Amino acid sequence: MAKKLVSVWLSLTVLLFSSISIYAEENVQGDFFIKEIVVNGETIDNDHLQFPFFLYKDTTYFPLTPEMGEIFGIKTEFDFESRTLKLLKTEPSLVNISERWKKNERKEIETQTFSDAKVLMYELDYQSLAKVLGGDTAKVNSDISEETEGTVSDEVIKIPQLSVRELDLGGLPVLTRDKVVYLPLKAMSGKDGFAWDVYYDSYTGIYVSTKEGTPAKSYWKEAESKYNKGLVNYIREYNGSYSENKAQELVFMFKHAAETYKIDEKILMAVAHKESTFNSKARGSSGSLGMMQVMPSTGARYGLGESQLLDAETSINFGAMYLSERIAAYGGDVSKGFSAYNQGSVAVNRGSYSTRYANRIIGTVDGISSYLTSHGYGSGN
Known part of the structure; x- marks a missing residue:
């Protein structure tokens, strides 16, 4: 005959429960x-x-x-x-x-x-x-x-x-x-x-x-902690309105979007730096909105309204997705991908685009890397 071990779980202590229903407070x-x-x-x-x-x-x-x-x-x-x-x-x-x-x-x-x-x-x-x-x-x-x-x-x-x-x-x-x-x-x-x-x-x-x-x-991931601290301090150096805690949240938004869309977080930060100086409520003279300066018409094609484009995390995620798509469309050519993000794929396809914007972003990515190494924050690895 099989011998059984009776479950300890709560059968050993019998509690008399009230029959009156009590609901959550708020x-x-x-x-x-x-x-x-x-x-x-x-x-x-x-x-x-x-x-x-x-x-x-x-x-x-x-x-x-x-x-x-x-x-x-x-x-x-x-x-x-x-x-x-x-x-x-x-x-x-x-x-x-x-x-x-x-x-x-x-x-x-x-x-x-x-x-x-x-x-x-x-x-x-x-x-x-x-x-x-x-x-x-x-x-x-x-x-x-x-x-x-x-x-x-x-x-x-x-x-x-x-x-x-x-x-x-x-x-x-x-x-x-x-x-x-x-x-x-x-x-x-x-x-x-x-x-x-x-x-x-x-x-x-x-x-x-x-x-x-x-x-x-x-x-504890010490190297990653130092790296993230460097990204936080970089953001705060160029936008002093962020508290340390808010800048930390922003770094995690960039890193999450980067992981999701397989793109370097330093690229996303470089775009946010040059487009809006990390200001999620930025409005461009051409009508572009948010941290990643997305045109309302572009956002609308993906079901995003103005309030969503002015939300930091939504803007970063959309920018990461859109940038990743543009770079992939040109076989990994970041210069063409950045240019398409800024001037549209039509201009890039017909060869009437300028590389000025792409060069600025590439230079800013290099600048972020240099800031991290020169201040001893490392690369996160």
Whole structure:
């Protein structure tokens, strides 16, 4: 007769839940987390998460989806009526996302608050559990919520030494979006959480280590941080209206667009520098709009209105797409590609274009590279 290991998950602690429906207090907006997310050395692509990481009250919130639970090593259950969230610490069984969802819009994320939610944290003594399972540590590390062949007896196995304590969120609320629960990442760090180590670098992003004895900073991308800092300082040198934080966001917009459309971010920055001095609200004398100075008629062909062209990220993404297309159309000839971006493909095709604009952009790209190397910021590699 098969012997079964009863799921630890919440069957060991019986809570009496209220039968009265209690609803979320209010809807709030979170800001998409635009920087990098690195968990145990693996970069998590926030652009391809159905439920992305976001910022609320300057705090990074992470989603308690089943897949993220496998990456972090957590099993969760949230009772919406009692406002009780239960977390069980397990072993990470996944290193990165397995399914890349359609890219999200990287915009504000609407969530619901549960400020008085109780978060209970459950942990197992794995060594004690291994003894009960006859020393089979493989079973300990397997999915404890699944039925497992036992080795002790035909009786239901009682899981030993399950500790439970309440997590202090430091006054921050539990948030939900489409029934997916979000928690502040920092609440999980240190001895008061699940002992995760969290390191934040404003020039690259957030780093998390769930591995005991492995500091999160050991995953820090130092060369990339220096490179990004150089790009931030370059923007601020030519447009002093940007705070350091806003310039950092702008750099990540350039880098994201560059990665998406397979074009050097320094090219995009050079165009934005020469077209608008990094001013997202710029209006040209010819009617061109935004950071990348796109003509309204051109934007309209792609379904973009004036307000969208005056949005920094939309303008950068469109400019990256359009530039990439123009360069590809001329077999990688950047001079013709830049000229087509500025004067139109018709002029380039008939040979009646000037290379003055292209030379300015090429010179500015070289200038950015020179600025980075001369100031010791490196190339990011």
